[in-house]
Amino acid sequence: MAALGAGWPRQQDKDTSHVAVLNLLALIFATLLLLLRRSSGAGAGAGISLDTLNSGGNITDGETLLSAGGSFTLGFFSPSTTVPTKRYLGIWFTASGTDAVLWVANRDTPLNTTSGVLVMSNRVGLRLLDGSGQTAWSSNTTGASASSVAQLLESGNLVVREQSSSSSRSAAFQWQSFDHPSNTLLAGMRFGKNLKTGLEWSLTSWRAKDDPATGDYRRVMDKRGLPDIVTWQGSAKYRAGPWNGRWFSGVPEMDSQYKLFYIQMVDGPDEVTYVLNTTAGTPFTRIVLDEVGKVQVLLWIPSSRVWKEFPWLPRDACDDYASCATGKRGRVAKILVPVMAAVLVLTAAGLYLVWICKLRAKRRNKDNLRKAILGYSTAPYELGDENVELPFVSFGDIAAATNNFSEENMLGQGGFGKVYKGMLGQNIEVAVKRLGQSLGQGVEKFRNEVVLIAKLQHRNLMLQDSRLTIIHRDLKTSNILLDADMSPKISDFGMARIFGGNQHEANTNRVVGT
Structure with missing residues (x-):
């Protein structure tokens, strides 16, 4: 008994110690709960709720806004693990984390520390400040006031609106991130241009996979002709082709494979745009222009928590121009x-x-x-295509035969020129008629003479044995020449008309002869 009695106080002391520990844990839990409630109360007083930032409110690095359905998150992130000090403000798909960043506010002006803060101002809307209070980015919201709030919608759109407005229409927003896309197109976003305000909705690639700065590729609407989507890298790289109501002409497989979303085209006087819309029940889908200019259509698979990629342009390097x-x-x-x-x-x-x-x-x-040398048009040029069966002689040969038309070789002179004797070669005696430049015999009359001379049978122009009969008019003694044998030669004659052997006379209106 003594031994049992001696051990009882020690067991009682042990139980008392356990109770003290439990009481201490309960006190710590209550203290933490109180601190959490106070922190939440302080946050609400500063203008922070789950998805909305009220005027004057702010979020610091480490704090976030979460859309109503929890699909999207707004906060600070570092895309590069090698340079974690570069901080950006962006929106990402919550389930995938910062691996699926959809929009970046300060893509070209990163913060170098984690002391950045996003403030909802009643003058310019959203302002991103660095540790020294300098503005790294601003929404420059026109019409912002003390009643303006910033809200992250379940569509992934960060908007600035009046607190009293519950409309989800774009016209009710004072500013929205959907009007300033980065490299990602989401359902409900426009792609194209507002012809009235000049606002352009386009995609710009990241500089690198871990660098959201403005890259080399831009995907824009080409409004020359039918509206077309073109990716540029200084010059056009590739195009999807115009929309035909079911698919882009450059992506015909859209008709069979792309049941995830549909395209609404707006082609009016105020804007030319394509609007991406998803079908009901479709998992989250995004279209991304990556850092190498490739357009990716990505579908989130919740069961396996991975992104499934669908083919788009370019399918390979050969879809590029000149590749x-x-x-x-x-x-x-x-x-x-x-x-x-x-x-x-x-x-x-x-x-x-x-x-x-x-x-x-x-x-x-x-x-x-040749005409200039000859001084006049010779038979080959003036007789045309008539086959007169007459050999042609060059002017040089004629000039040599007549001793350059010397007076000693002159046989006589008629009404239209002089006649010279000459010797062609060694034994061919010729008579040459040279027309005077100031005389009135024309080309047609000269042609007639040459044709008749070619067709007359007798070389001395005698009427006897001739195939043709010639009307002789104004035949004077001076026109009859006699050779050494007292044979007559006619130096000039008037050729008015040719008539047949059974005719005795003929009429002509042409005045010829001497």
């Missing part, structure tokens, strides 16, 4: 080969045309030079 295709036969070659072939054909045709023109000009100059 390769399969089999190492680039689109450059596909374009340049026919272009170069056409250029070569046109060049060859042009050179041939130039050669023909030069040849004709050379011939024309040669003919003109």
Whole structure:
């Protein structure tokens, strides 16, 4: 008994110690709960609720705004693990965390410390201040007042509106992040341009995967012709093609694969835009222009908590302008080969045309030079295409035969020129009639004489044995020449008209002869 009695106080002391510990834990829990309530009360007094920042309220690095349904979060983040001191204010998809940042406020002006603070001002709306109180970013909200609030909507849109307004229409917002997209397009966002205000809704890529600064690629609306979506990197890289009501012409697989969202096109006098809308019950979907200019369509799979990517443009490097295709036969070659072939054909045709023109000009100059040397038009140029069966003699040969038309070789002179005797070659005796420049015999009369001379059978122009009969008019003694054998030669005659052998006379209106 003594032993049992001696052990009882020690057991009682042990139980008392346990009670004291439990009481201490309860006191600590109550203190923490009180502090949490006070902190919440202080936050409410400062203008912070779950999704809304009231005028004068602020959030610091480490605090966030959460949309009503919890889908989106607004807060500070660092995309780079190597440079964690660079802090940005952005919106991300809550379930995926900062791996799915949708919008960045200060993408080109990062904060260098974690002392940044977002303030809701009654003058300019939202202001992002660094540790020294300098403004790193501002919404520059027109019409902001003491009753203005900032709210993160369940659509992922950060808006500034009047506190009394509960409308979700864009017209009721004083400012909204959907009007200033970064690299991501969400359901309900516009893509295009307001023709009235000049506001443009476009996407700009990040500089790198861990750097949200403005990158090299821009995806904009091309309003020349049918509205088209084009990605630029200094010059156009690729385009989706115009919208035909079911898909973009450059992405025909949209009709069968893209049941996740649909496109609403607005083409009016005030704006030309595409509006992205998701179908009911569709998991969260976003369209991203990544840092290498690729457009990604990403669907969140809640069960596996991963992003599923759907094909878009460019599917591969060959969707870029002037890039390769399969089999190492680039689109450059596909374009340049026919272009170069056409250029070569046109060049060859042009050179041939130039050669023909030069040849004709050379011939024309040669003919003109020959005419200038001859001093008058010889038979080949004045008889046209008539086949007169008459050999042509150059002026040089005629001049040599007549001793350059010397007076000693002159046989006589008629009404239209002089007749000279000459010797062609060694044994061909000729008589040459040289027309005077001031005389009135024309080309047509000269042609008639040459044709008749060619067709007359007798070279001495005798009527006997001639195939043709000639009317002789004004036949004078001076026109009859006699050779050494006293055979008559006619130096000039009037050729008015040719008539047949069974005719005795003919009428003519042409005055000819001497």
